[in-house]
Amino acid sequence: MANAPREHWGTRIGVILAVAGSAVGLGNFLRFPVQAAENGGGAFMIPYLLALVFIGVPMMWVEWTAGRYGGGYGHSSAPGIFQALWKRNPAIKYVGVLGILGPLIIYMFYVYIESWTLAYSYYSLTGKLTAAANAGQLTGFLSGLQGLSQNGWFASMAPAFIFFCITFLINIGITYFGIRGGIEKVCNIALPILLIFGVLLAIRVLTLFAPDPLHPDWSSFNGLGFLWNPDFSALKSGKVWLAAAGQVFFTLSLGMGVILTYSSYLRETDDIALSGLTAASTNEFAEVILGGSIIVPAAFVFFGPEGIVDIAKSGAFNLGFVTMPGIFGHLPLGQLFSFLWFFMLFLAGITSSISLAQPMVGFLEDEFGMSRRRAVLIFGIFTFILCQPAVWFLSNGVVDDLDFWGGNFFIVLGATIEIILVAWIFGMDKAWAEMHVGSSIRVPRIFRFIIKYITPVFLLIILGTWFVQDWIPFIFMEGVPSENIPYVLGTRLGILAIFVLLCAMVRVAWQRKKRAAQKEV
Amino acid sequence: MDVGGWIMLGFMWGGVITLLIYCFAKILTTDKSTEL
Numbered sequence: 147m148a149n150a151p152r153e154h155w156g157t158r159i160g161v162i163l164a165v166a167g168s169a170v171g172l173g174n175f176l177r178f179p180v181q182a183a184e185n186g187g188g189a190f191m192i193p194y195l196l197a198l199v200f201i202g203v204p205m206m207w208v209e210w211t212a213g214r215y216g217g218g219y220g221h222s223s224a225p226g227i228f229q230a231l232w233k234r235n236p237a238i239k240y241v242g243v244l245g246i247l248g249p250l251i252i253y254m255f256y257v258y259i260e261s262w263t264l265a266y267s268y269y270s271l272t273g274k275l276t277a278a279a280n281a282g283q284l285t286g287f288l289s290g291l292q293g294l295s296q297n298g299w300f301a302s303m304a305p306a307f308i309f310f311c312i313t314f315l316i317n318i319g320i321t322y323f324g325i326r327g328g329i330e331k332v333c334n335i336a337l338p339i340l341l342i343f344g345v346l347l348a349i350r351v352l353t354l355f356a357p358d359p360l361h362p363d364w365s366s367f368n369g370l371g372f373l374w375n376p377d378f379s380a381l382k383s384g385k386v387w388l389a390a391a392g393q394v395f396f397t398l399s400l401g402m403g404v405i406l407t408y409s410s411y412l413r414e415t416d417d418i419a420l421s422g423l424t425a426a427s428t429n430e431f432a433e434v435i436l437g438g439s440i441i442v443p444a445a446f447v448f449f450g451p452e453g454i455v456d457i458a459k460s461g462a463f464n465l466g467f468v469t470m471p472g473i474f475g476h477l478p479l480g481q482l483f484s485f486l487w488f489f490m491l492f493l494a495g496i497t498s499s500i501s502l503a504q505p506m507v508g509f510l511e512d513e514f515g516m517s518r519r520r521a522v523l524i525f526g527i528f529t530f531i532l533c534q535p536a537v538w539f540l541s542n543g544v545v546d547d548l549d550f551w552g553g554n555f556f557i558v559l560g561a562t563i564e565i566i567l568v569a570w571i572f573g574m575d576k577a578w579a580e581m582h583v584g585s586s587i588r589v590p591r592i593f594r595f596i597i598k599y600i601t602p603v604f605l606l607i608i609l610g611t612w613f614v615q616d617w618i619p620f621i622f623m624e625g626v627p628s629e630n631i632p633y634v635l636g637t638r639l640g641i642l643a644i645f646v647l648l649c650a651m652v653r654v655a656w657q658r659k660k661r662a663a664q665k666e667v
Numbered sequence: 668m669d670v671g672g673w674i675m676l677g678f679m680w681g682g683v684i685t686l687l688i689y690c691f692a693k694i695l696t697t698d699k700s701t702e703l
Contacts, residue, residue: 191679375675
């Protein structure tokens with residue numbers, strides 16, 4: 147079972163753009179502005195900034211450090227990396243299964259949502275989308291595409307399924323070409339294009355000024371004010387602090403196992419500290435500057451201060467897929483700006499979804515000695531089947547449940563385990579020394595204290611509070627309509643089956659390696 | 668947008684842009700150049 151030499155990133159910019167591409171996703175443009183507007187506006191930025199300093203950046207450094215360290219032992223996924231960090235505990239590799247399971251669960255629905263952005267880009271260019279003139283028609287357009295209703299826009303699920311298949315094949319194709327030839331090359335092109343599109347859209351929205359003479363107060367700058375005017379009384383609410391911590395956590399792709407995998411392809415003396423900080427700051431540029439300057443100011447200009455509150459309450463997806471095309475329909479060159487918006491979301495989605503595939507593909511390559519071609523083929527067949535419930539049972543609560551487990555539960559749990567593993571079991575002295583091998587900058591010493599004490603405590607508080615407040619009701623399916631319960635239960639049994647399968651695969655892989663080592667002796 | 672909004676926006680935008688410029692300037696001037 148001779149493994150081929152491990153792949154490495156080609157350039158430092160390449161790995162930074164790949165990690166930033168993984169972090170910059172739909173949430174930067176849809177989730178962040180809604181969270182900020184609903185939680186104190188400018189005052190939200192105070193807990194957001196604190197969470198970035200005490201959770202986001204330290205966790206980013208911890209994941210890069212752990213990943214590169216595990217990569218040095220020939221592992222690119224969490225089971226092997228966790229085992230390398232805690233060699234004396236043979237059970238820790240099974241805990242690491244969370245670092246493959248989490249991305250896999252997100253992949254099961256994310257690719258389908260990503261395919262809607264590709265479909266909307268296409269229909270923006272053909273003019274079909276801009277023909278939908280009002281919110282009612284745009285809602286019908288979205289539900290028709292999703293197959294939730296048959297209407298004049300779409301008579302069947304066929305277009306949605308075709309766009310899903312195209313998006314899926316693009317993802318698999320990029321993954322097939324590997325770290326350097328696929329992911330790095332695509333991110334080197336896609337991320338700059340995404341940022342340029344974002345800047346163009348932000349400029350267009352901010353130069354709308356006040357287009358309606360009847361409402362001179364409905365201006366783009368007052369729209370910015372809706373997001374940035376601070377309401378400091380909101381800081382008394384624990385909910386606002388948790389929302390800010392959650393936003394920072396989700397936006398940086400922490401705890402999923404994705405950064406662990408990407409950084410495992412670094413060489414032993416490649417820089418971590420500066421590269422990790424650069425990837426985080428690129429993500430913040432996309433979130434705080436671009437994400438905050440498009441959707442909320444645009445909606446404010448057309449719907450005013452009262453309308454935007456109702457729109458924000460309808461959720462981030464409604465804002466992105468119903469409100470935004472409605473706004474573009476009122477602008478000169480609306481088709482073009484609609485295309486820019488949805489294609490920007492598509493690029494943000496694809497640079498994230500290819501990162502979700504890599505932990506599983508890397509696991510098959512490294513722990514089973516498979517060629518990339520074989521690993522990607524198995525991954526492709528396996529995930530194509532796993533994606534089907536999200537495609538066909540969208541209205542039955544399947545995606546919400548997958549999002550809860552993959553996008554909330556496992557990543558917060560995974561990050562908490564990871565920080566304790568690195569800071570307390572692997573040891574802060576070793577972790578600090580490892581972080582600075584080949585480093586281009588010296589991390590301020592205060593972060594030793596933050597990583598060892600503050601970040602784990604913060605994460606334990608978030609984990610405990612969310613578990614009691616939000617997760618217990620969700621786990622016990624409170625509010626799930628009775629007709630959806632079989633689908634939700636089926637989803638959970640499926641996740642459990644995948645978890646058991648992955649644990650069995652870890653066991654087989656380690657036994658095979660042990661036998662191979664004994665034979666050599 | 669009121670003065671408080673402009674202050675918060677200026678602080679966050681300024682902070683993010685400064686950090687981004689610092690990081691990329693450091694990468695470009697480091698002895699490893701842009702290559703790993």
